[in-house]
Amino acid sequence: MMNTILNFVARGLFDLPWWGYLAILLSTTHVTIAAVTIFLHRHQAHRALDLHPAVSHFFRFWLWLTTGMVTREWVAVHRKHHAHCETRDDPHSPFFAGIGTVLWRGAELYRAETARPDTLRRFGTGTPDDALERRVYRHPNFGVGLLAVIEIGLLGAPGLALWGLQMIWIPFFAAGIINGLGHWWGYRNFETRDRSTNISPLGWLIGGEELHNNHHAFPASAKLSIQPWEFDIGWGYIRLLEWLGLARVRRVAPPPPVEADRQGVDMDTLRAVIRGRFHVMRRYAREVILPVVREELRCADRSCRRRLRQARRLVLRHSSLLDEAMQRRLEGVLDLSQRLRTVYQFRERLQLIWTRCGKDEQGRLEALQAWCAEAEATGIQALAGFAERVRRLVPVRPRLSA
DSSP states (O other): HHHHHHHHHHHOSOOOOOHHHHHHHHHHHHHHHHIIIIIIIIIITTTTEEEEEHHHHHHHHHHHTTTTOHHHHHHHHHHHHHHHTSTTOOTTOOHHHHHHHHHHHHHHHHHHHTOOOOHHHHHHHHHSHHHIIIIITTTTHHHHHHHHHHHHOOOOOOHHHHHHHHHHHIIIIIIIIIIIGGGGBBBOSOOSSOOOBBSSSEEEETTTTTTTHHHHHHHTTTTOOOOOTTTEEEHHHHHHHHHHHSSSOOOOOOOOBBBBBBOOOHHHHHHHHHHHHHHHHHHHHIIHHHHHHHHHHHHHHHHHHHHHTTTTTHHSSOOGGGGGGHHHHHHHHHTTTTHHHHHHHHHHHHHHHHHHTTTTTHHHHHHHHHHHHHHHHTTHHHHHHHHHOOOOOOOOOOOOOO
């Protein structure tokens, strides 16, 4: 009898091969990742899509069971991160807390922030507040405790190991990898004012959250991939739910289209530039700044070529991210080429149209008209061609599904 009891405790109801336990771990943690990116992040925090109540409730239950995260707390901390990104008020900035702290102790930073009533009051609005949320889902220890009982009962000692791995999965990959490496290492499609990066172009391990720079450029977009070679598995699940009638995408972030027969700069042009400003600035870097840098490299002597190569990233970097040493290096490079200085200054002027011209649309329109006219008059072919393209931009409306 004692041997039977010990055998049950060790093995549970089901004795699986090693690959069976691995399959359970990978499948359950992947559902958890999907719940975080689709429900908590894109649906609750940013309202980029609507979910059918049945799907929404399943995700709430699953996250309560497998992570113990409270919807209001997660949403509030994430919204505060966007509102105060990479400042001392950022709940998990690797540049203030340290990359090691965010990577390995990100869950502690999250819990510390959720203990602040002001954070929950200011940033946690609009999240579920029904009876189930108040009486059940806001008691996280019950959920993860229930999961432990279920897994130990079904799988015995291996179930306890699986439960432990499930408990650290989100704290490490979401709170650590995304909040840490997502602002520390990777590539950037867009020069946002923060240091967000895309960790990988293949967003499947963390549900598409690997494309973090894309998200910071377009936080209200339900789709995180931008380039044709980027993959966002979370977007694939959203499209499947939409096809099944269980979701409705509200917003994505396509680049502003071009109409060949447009010439003048009007309010539609201004709205296209402002709404698609990250796409516009990315094209400016690719179509204006980089061609001018390449031309200068061909004409420069050896010492100048070395300085140009070393400072190429500084020319593309958002000016707010340059420290004093970087700014001095940049000025030294711009002194080497008047053409490069000109296209750099025009880039800064273009950004000013939406950052410092206030909310006066007429003033912004006049600034854009002047920018296009003066850009075409510089005689720099790449800059003039870009200004002509700007004239033909039209705004794209947010995607609203039926």
